[in-house]
Ligand SMILES: *[C@@H]1O[C@H](CO)[C@@H](O)[C@H](O)[C@H]1NC(C)=O
C-alpha cells in the first residue's frame with residue numbers, strides 16, 4: 011500500500027509510549043457511532059461491526075445511503091480499510107509517529123458506513139469452533155445477509171428504507187456479488203418490512219471470475235517492462251495451467267498453481283507483491299500492520315470498540331479463514347454479478363488502480379469479456395472511455411460505462427485505491443452512489 015515510510019526506531023518508541031494510554035492514540039471522536047456484534051442465528055454466532063453515521067450528509071436522514079464495506083483476503087479485517095483507507099480516522103505518520111488523524115476523504119461524509127468483520131473467524135469476529143468458519147461463498151453470503159438483517163432490525167424502519175450499497179475490495183469481489191444476488195433472490199418472498207433496499211454493489215480491484223483473471227499476469231508485467239519475453243512465455247504457461255485446472259474444477263490444485271505463478275513472478279520482478287508495480291511496499295506494509303495490531307489489541311481500545319472478551323487477538327488476516335476458504339479461491343462469482351447487472355434496481359461499479367498486476371484493470375477486463383448472461387456487454391465494450399479529471403484538471407483516471415455497469419481505472423493507484431488516491435476515490439464513490447456526472451448510469455460521458 012502507498013504509505014509513508016516510518017523509521018522503525020521511531021515507530022517502536024511511540025508504540026511503547028502509547029501502551030496503556032489508548033485514549034491518546036484513539037481519540038473519542040474516532041470511535042464508531044455504534045459497534046459490537048450482529049447475530050447470525052443460522053450459525054449461532056455473530057459478526058463484529060463498526061458503524062459510522064454520515065457526518066455531513068446532503069440528504070434527509072431517511073434517504074441517506076448506507077454503505078456496507080467487506081474486506082478481502084480472504085480473512086482480512088475490515089479495519090484495514092477503516093484505518094488505512096476510507097474510515098473517518100486514518101493511522102498515519104503525519105507527526106513523525108503513528109497516530110490516528112482525521113481523514114478528509116472518509117466515505118462516511120455523505121453516507122452511513124458499516125464495516126463488517128466477515129467471514130466468522132476474521133478480525134474481531136470469533137468463530138465458535140474451527141468448523142464454524144465458512145468454506146464457500148454461499149455460506150459467507152448467508153452470514154453477511156443475516157448480520158445485515160440484524161443491523162437493520164436494530165436500526166428500525168427508517169434505517170431499512172435507506173438505499174443500501176455493498177462495497178469492498180479484492181477477495182470481497184466474490185462475496186459482494188454473492189451476497190447481493192442472495193438479497194435479490196430472497197427479497198421477493200419477504201414481507202415488505204423485512205426487505206433490503208439494495209441499490210448496487212461497488213468492487214475495487216476485485217477477484218470475481220478467477221479462471222479468466224489469472225491468465226493476465228504475464229502480459230501485464232511484460233508490457234510494463236518488468237519481465238522479458240522468455241519469462242513472459244514461462245509465466246504464460248504457468249498461469250494457463252492454473253486456468254485449465256480451474257476450468258476442470260480441480261480447485262485445490264488450481265489455487266496452488268495460481269499462487270505458484272504469483273510467487274514465481276514476485277521472484278522474477280523482485281517486487282514484494284504484485285499489488286503495486288510502481289512501489290516497493292513490503293517494509294511500510296509490515297510497519298503499518300504492526301501499528302494496527304498494537305492499537306487493536308490494546309485492552310482499552312478493544313473495550314472502547316465493544317469487542318467481546320472471547321474475541322481472538324486481532325490479526326490483519328486470519329490464517330484459519332485463509333485455510334478454510336482454500337478451495338473457494340478459484341470459484342467464480344460471475345453469475346451473481348450478472349444477476350446484479352440484470353437487476354431492475356441495482357447498479358455495479360468496478361474500479362481498479364492501474365498499477366495492480368495481480369487483480370488490476372486488465373484482469374477485470376478479461377473477466378468482463380466472459381459476461382454472457384447480460385445483454386449490455388457489446389454496448390459496454392463499444393462505449394467511449396472518458397478521461398476523468400478532478401478540480402484543476404488533475405488526471406484521476408478513466409471511466410467506461412453502459413447501462414448498470416460503470417468501470418473506472420484509477421490513475422496513480424495500485425491494489426488499494428483509496429489508500430493511494432483518497433480524494434479521487436471519495437469523488438468516485440459519492441458520484442456513483444448519487445448516480446451523478448461521469449459515474450452516473452445511462453448518462454453520456456462528460
Ligand atoms: C449457541 O451458543 C450458545 C452460547 O455459546 C450455547 O449456549 C448454545 O448451546 C448454542 N446453541 C446451539 C443450538 O448450538
Ligand SMILES: *[C@@H]1O[C@H](CO)[C@@H](O)[C@H](O)[C@H]1NC(C)=O
Nearest residue numbers: 270271272273274275276277
Ligand atoms: C521464489 O523464491 C523463494 C525464495 O528463494 C523460493 O522459496 C520460492 O520457491 C520461489 N518461488 C518459485 C515459484 O520459484
